[in-house]
Amino acid sequence: MHQRRLLKYLLEDQNYNPLERPVLNDSHTLQVSMSLALQQIMDYDEKNEIIAISGWLVFEWFDYNLQWNPDDYGGISTVRIPCERLWTPDVFLYNSASENFEGTMKTNIVVQNTAVNLTTNSNTGQVDAYVKNAEWDLEAFVAVRQSVKYECCPTVYPFVLFTVQIRRRTLYYVVNVVVPCVLISFMTLLGFVLPPDSGEKISLQVTILLSVVMFSLLISGIIPASSTALPIIVMYFTTVMLLCSTSVVATVFVLVLHHRNAKSHTMPMWVKIYINQYLACILWMSRPEHDLTWKTISLQHRRAKERQNSLTSIQNCAPTPLLAYSSKSLLANVTSIDDQAYASNSLPNNMNASIQRQQSKCNNPHHHHYSHDPNEISLPRDMRVFRSELRSIKAEVRFITDHIKKEEEEDDASQDWRFSAMVLDRLCLIIFSILTTALSYCTLFSAKNFFKLQ
Numbered sequence: 001m002h003q004r005r006l007l008k009y010l011l012e013d014q015n016y017n018p019l020e021r022p023v024l025n026d027s028h029t030l031q032v033s034m035s036l037a038l039q040q041i042m043d044y045d046e047k048n049e050i051i052a053i054s055g056w057l058v059f060e061w062f063d064y065n066l067q068w069n070p071d072d073y074g075g076i077s078t079v080r081i082p083c084e085r086l087w088t089p090d091v092f093l094y095n096s097a098s099e100n101f102e103g104t105m106k107t108n109i110v111v112q113n114t115a116v117n118l119t120t121n122s123n124t125g126q127v128d129a130y131v132k133n134a135e136w137d138l139e140a141f142v143a144v145r146q147s148v149k150y151e152c153c154p155t156v157y158p159f160v161l162f163t164v165q166i167r168r169r170t171l172y173y174v175v176n177v178v179v180p181c182v183l184i185s186f187m188t189l190l191g192f193v194l195p196p197d198s199g200e201k202i203s204l205q206v207t208i209l210l211s212v213v214m215f216s217l218l219i220s221g222i223i224p225a226s227s228t229a230l231p232i233i234v235m236y237f238t239t240v241m242l243l244c245s246t247s248v249v250a251t252v253f254v255l256v257l258h259h260r261n262a263k264s265h266t267m268p269m270w271v272k273i274y275i276n277q278y279l280a281c282i283l284w285m286s287r288p289e290h291d292l293t294w295k296t297i298s299l300q301h302r303r304a305k306e307r308q309n310s311l312t313s314i315q316n317c318a319p320t321p322l323l324a325y326s327s328k329s330l331l332a333n334v335t336s337i338d339d340q341a342y343a344s345n346s347l348p349n350n351m352n353a354s355i356q357r358q359q360s361k362c363n364n365p366h367h368h369h370y371s372h373d374p375n376e377i378s379l380p381r382d383m384r385v386f387r388s389e390l391r392s393i394k395a396e397v398r399f400i401t402d403h404i405k406k407e408e409e410e411d412d413a414s415q416d417w418r419f420s421a422m423v424l425d426r427l428c429l430i431i432f433s434i435l436t437t438a439l440s441y442c443t444l445f446s447a448k449n450f451f452k453l454q
Contacts, residue, residue, distance in 0.1 A: 003079060037056040039056070046137060051164070123145075219234065253424070
């Protein structure tokens, strides 16, 4: 009964007009207080930069026309009136993600008879009823009142800017994206440990590169296409892709050196000295039957400079046992044969008698063992045949010896190329280990929230 009389008094007896601004004088400014009570972050689309939140917009103002004495109406000090019957401030959501979205919902207005002088609310939003999100962590919620004046009209349009500062909870992405990528990037080092003869060296490096590219495409699908700022995770994936691409190039170069031989390439002197000796010594590498200490290498280098035009002096730096003893000794034994040792006076008497009996048979000038050496004219015919056969045998042995020597020299050259590939493989392993560790540490730990996993 009292509430009916009160509503009749406020809306009908005073001829309340919802289009009229509720002030005593039209020149006065009506102060409206606005606050947002954030309830929950529903969703955040990083790529399109759209956030969906739920909350309450609370407006407070003093309506000059809605005044009464509570004692005259049964002590009623609060009444609820539909918003269509009263004047409401004209509030519009500027940056709405949807053009058809209505930022406010029409509800009943709570009208109170109080003597409180309304002031603007604090510059922090209300988070008393906030429900935590599993993916995003709310760090700050700030409200700032500002105003703007457009060139088209002199009216000043005030607005309230609500800033919601959120931080992604990193546990999900660290476990599912960052850790696998870090492990894959360190697997690049295994490509420099794998022997070139295995045939899987380049396949491993290319597979690792494709895996990193796949992770990079996964990340690029969820971040906004913006050129104003570059996320740290994108910087990390970019550096890892550069390292993997460089490792593929280095692996190809190592394989090219590994498969070189003496028939196709000649090893330059600087490769043999500075890579196979000095660099191998610095990298603490060892080679069978080669002394790679710094003192020995310096001594060999000085000797090589003194006789740089001699091929044998270069080979003496690291001779192989087979070349030093087997082939050379065989060749020396063959070439040291004294042809005069097989003169007739050194043969037994029965062999001389046999040669005398067959002398007439061997006087054929077309015989293939016949020699035109004037020193052999005085020898028996069979002796000349014997000496000719011996020369043929010596020539065959010399050919075999030269062939073995050539094969050993080619094998030594091939082993030098392979050792050069091993040295560069070790060098790439050390360099890429340092670069991968340093870049991973600097990039990931530069994010201040990297350890805030919860």
